[in-house]
Amino acid sequence: MSELPRSAVATEITMNEKQILARLRELLADKFEVDPARITLEADLYHDLDLDSIDAVDLVIKLQEMTGKRITPEQFRGVRTIGDVVVAVDRLLAA
Helix, strand or coil, rough: CCCCCHHHHHHHHHCCCCHHHHHHHHHHHHHHCCCCCCCCCCECCCCCCCCCCCHHHHHHHHHHHHCCCCCHHHHCCCCCCCCHHHHHHHHHHHC
């Protein structure tokens, strides 16, 4: 069985930042009971959205399921805001 060219695969899974934000809103509202109105690019995961370290691990697991990619701790070490998550997921999908 032949593999698809990398560009064909990337085209199928590419999401723009607006779509990533929309998926994050759904995910955080459904799994973490965060009010979608509070989920802005500037919102701090810990201070504004009241996530804790266990929630952060759960979020990474859900993002792995969403993207189909493995996420290393280094890739999310500096993530603090929703905007940071959007950028990190965008980079992950582009890799």
